[in-house]
Amino acid sequence: MSVISYSIDVRKKVKEFFDEKQKKAIEEAQERRNEVHLRVPGIAEIDDALAKTGLKVYAEALKKGNPVPLEDRIEALHEENRELQSARADILKEAGYSADYTKPRYECKKCNDTGYVGIDPCECLIKALRRESYLNSGLGAMLTDQSFENFDTSLYPEKSRKMMEFILSQTKKYAEDFGKEDCGKNIMFYGGTGLGKTHLSTAVAKKLIDRGFYVVYDTALNIMHTFERERFSKIDVPVTTDKYFECDLLIIDDLGSEFANSFTHATLYNILNTRLCADKGTVISTNLSSIDAMRKAYDERIVSRVIGSYRSFGFVGEDIRLNTRKQNLSGNK
Numbered sequence: 612m613s614v615i616s617y618s619i620d621v622r623k624k625v626k627e628f629f630d631e632k633q634k635k636a637i638e639e640a641q642e643r644r645n646e647v648h649l650r651v652p653g654i655a656e657i658d659d660a661l662a663k664t665g666l667k668v669y670a671e672a673l674k675k676g677n678p679v680p681l682e683d684r685i686e687a688l689h690e691e692n693r694e695l696q697s698a699r700a701d702i703l704k705e706a707g708y709s710a711d712y713t714k715p716r717y718e719c720k721k722c723n724d725t726g727y728v729g730i731d732p733c734e735c736l737i738k739a740l741r742r743e744s745y746l747n748s749g750l751g752a753m754l755t756d757q758s759f760e761n762f763d764t765s766l767y768p769e770k771s772r773k774m775m776e777f778i779l780s781q782t783k784k785y786a787e788d789f790g791k792e793d794c795g796k797n798i799m800f801y802g803g804t805g806l807g808k809t810h811l812s813t814a815v816a817k818k819l820i821d822r823g824f825y826v827v828y829d830t831a832l833n834i835m836h837t838f839e840r841e842r843f844s845k846i847d848v849p850v851t852t853d854k855y856f857e858c859d860l861l862i863i864d865d866l867g868s869e870f871a872n873s874f875t876h877a878t879l880y881n882i883l884n885t886r887l888c889a890d891k892g893t894v895i896s897t898n899l900s901s902i903d904a905m906r907k908a909y910d911e912r913i914v915s916r917v918i919g920s921y922r923s924f925g926f927v928g929e930d931i932r933l934n935t936r937k938q939n940l941s942g943n944k
């Protein structure tokens with residue numbers, strides 16, 4: 612797993628977080644040191660002597676004409692160092708402190724809060740990158756509630772179940788293969804509301820974030836608002852539309868629910884086209900019930916772009932929300 616595929620924003624934020632954590636651990640250790648220097652006689656002198664070991668080793672290395680071999684002289688310094696450490700630990704213990712009282716207390720013992728073990732990213736760094744990417748994705752709580760694991764095909768009526776099982780397996784495969792050579796990067800989910808389109812899109816997002824991709828989720832309505840604000844606002848607004856072009860996977864939810872005009876059509880075409888040219892992935896969900904409905908709602912350029920480069924899946928069944936409610940009701944009788 613590579614760290615560099617996460618967005619710059621995410622990496623920057625996580626780096627700051629790690630730097631801060633490390634700095635805090637070191638500062639707090641320094642405070643505890645100052646405390647024992649004040650309270651426990653002898654420790655300040657020992658720390659002073661310990662701090663000079665490095666310099667002494669360096670000085671020995673520069674000395675010429677000493678009959679004792681350099682290695683032995685350095686070993687003698689190390690021995691002196693160990694004795695000082697052990698005396699220090701004894702004195703601290705005597706005074707009621709643990710021997711490591713003045714050592715920094717890092718949250719992660721594997722990487723001492725640096726995020727790296729050697730050159731490899733530490734588990735805690737990967738976790739932090741994922742957590743930050745979740746926050747940054749726009750998916751919020753959906754990421755904890757909706758996954759492949761809890762996508763339940765038994766909720767669909769008998770005649771729709773086979774189709775939904777097929778869509779689930781194909782979508783899973785899409786998320787697992789994303790980024791590999793010769794694997795399609797674009798899919799479209801269409802069909803009525805409450806059939807699990809957003810749920811499956813979220814499941815894809817989660818999987819790809821865990822795999823280290825930069826994922827952005829947003830509704831078509833929101834995306835258009837963001838572009839409009841940037842384009843037509845009288846005051847300077849910060850540019851936040853870059854992410855729609857830069858992310859590895861963009862999820863456009865509820866396409867067709869946004870108001871349509873020539874600006875939104877041009878914007879949508881621009882997003883889809885730019886992403887296709889840059890070989891970036893897009894998942895579109897739409898409540899439009901068919902490609903024909905799409906043809907009516909959008910101009911031909913957009914529709915042919917989507918038809919030509921997307922695998923589309925038609926969701927079938929009955930509104931899951933109503934379904935689960937019905938089941939709950941009958942269960943409560």
Ligand SMILES: Nc1ncnc2c1ncn2[C@@H]1O[C@H](COP(=O)(O)OP(=O)(O)O)[C@@H](O)[C@H]1O
Pocket residue numbers: 756757761762763764766803804805806807808809810811896931932
């Ligand atoms: N197959 C499923 N298994 C479990 N929960 C589902 C399933 N399909 C939909 N849901 C749940 O039903 C609700 C509506 O689904 P959603 O994905 O928003 O539908 P759509 O986007 O197609 O309108 C959500 O809370 C979702 O988690």
Ligand SMILES: [Mg+2]
Pocket residue numbers: 808809810864865896
């Ligand atoms: Mg939806």
Ligand SMILES: [Zn+2]
Pocket residue numbers: 719720721722723724725726727733734735736
């Ligand atoms: Zn770590």
